[in-house]
Each structure stands twice: as C-alpha cells, then as structure tokens.
Amino acid sequence: MISKKKVALGADGTTDQMRGKTMENTTLTPEKNSSGLVDAIDRILDKGLVINADITIDVAGVELLGIKIRAALASFETAAKYGLEFPSGTNLETVAWKEAMIEKEECPQCGKRVDREELLNFACPWCGWESAKAKKRKKAGVKVEAQ
C-alpha cells in the first residue's frame, strides 16, 4: 500500500514513511508469512489426526503377520481438549495444562488465539477487535449510565 504512494523526500533526505508518518494511512493486517509446511503441520496438530489401519501379510497362503493400528495424533492442547489418554505419570495439574483447557478462539481480525469468553464478551486483548455481542453490551452499558 505504501509503495503505491508518492514518497516525498524531506530536506534531510528522509521520507514521511521512514518517520512513520504514513502509519495512519496503512491498514493493519496480520503478518502471516508462515510457509506451507508450517501451516500444514499447524493445521494437523490443531485438528488432530486419527489413523486407523489393519494390515495383514501372508506368505504362501499362511497368514504371517497382522498389524492393527489405532492412533490419534494431536497437539497437547487438542489432545487434552478431546480427552485423549496421556502416558501414565503425566502430571495434568500444572499451570500449562489448566491454560490449555481454557477454551480459545482465533480472533477474526488479528488471528491470535485468545480466551473465547473474553473475545466474545469484551474485546480481543491484542488488537481490540470487538464482537457484535460485546458492542451490544457496551451500548447497553452506556445507556444505563446515561439514565
């Protein structure tokens, strides 16, 4: 966006852009320059992947080997959310686990994952995006104050 604007050089050779004066004219868009593979892994871990396989191998008509796989692959957060069993000895009482169990939602504007309740009822703590519900609440709140 900036590049299309005419850039005027100042007396000292710097431009408005360098001094950040054009910041107000630029729209803030989340920088998501993650490459394909990173995105893909992110997605898989987030959604979780179930792999079920039944494989049999026979030699000369005799069943030799049978493999039965029931596997689920997911990030820690997703695994905890969907109640997958953890290896024995895993301590689920740590702060990180409690944090993982809080329901999160991606902010529609900045893409950060934030507490769902906060995002829905108040605003995104990162970019300040407000949901329709939050706006309505705010409006109602202002009305009450005016009375």
Next chain:
Amino acid sequence: MVILRPEQTGLKELLDRVLDKGVAVDASVRVDLGSLDLLGAKAHIILASLKTARQLGLDFPEGTNFNTLAWQDLTTKQPCPVCGMESREGDLKEKGCPWCGWNYRPDER
C-alpha cells in the same frame, strides 16, 4: 469493511478438506510365482481429523474420554452463515450471531 473469514489458499485449503472428509485407503497386493502364492498383503487404512473420525464412528485408541466439552460441542456448536465463527449458544437463529451480528430475522428487531 471487515473481512471476517481469512482467505484460504492452496495447501491449507487442501489439508482442511482432506482432514474434514477423511481418507480411506484399501489396498491388497499379491505376488505369485508360477502358480505358487508367494506373498500377499492387505491394508485397510483410514485417516481423518478427530471430529470427522468421531462422526464416522471410527475406533479410537483405548482410554479416550468422550465426555469432554470439546466432544459435546460437536453437536451443540453451529457456524454462522456469514462470518463462519461458531457459537455454542445454539440459538444462532433466535439471538443472531454473537460474533458478527448476523440476524436470521432482522425485521423483528
């Protein structure tokens, strides 16, 4: 103008589809030598996201707890037709979308 739904492209979109729809692989291989049955292999493989696997009734590893909130959300959450954000409230139709303000019956408001 606020674009609520981020544009999806390429690999991400593809992966989303594959995970949501699930992939089933059914394969059998036979190796014969003359009239002799030498080697045979059969494979039934299925890949899907957690949600899809549950909807399709796939087997889960032992010890999976299906009483968590995330599993319950499968039936109670609905995506908004405009912004795509999911709301648990269930009465998306009654109260409208809490995210973007979409309303099923705008006249009555």
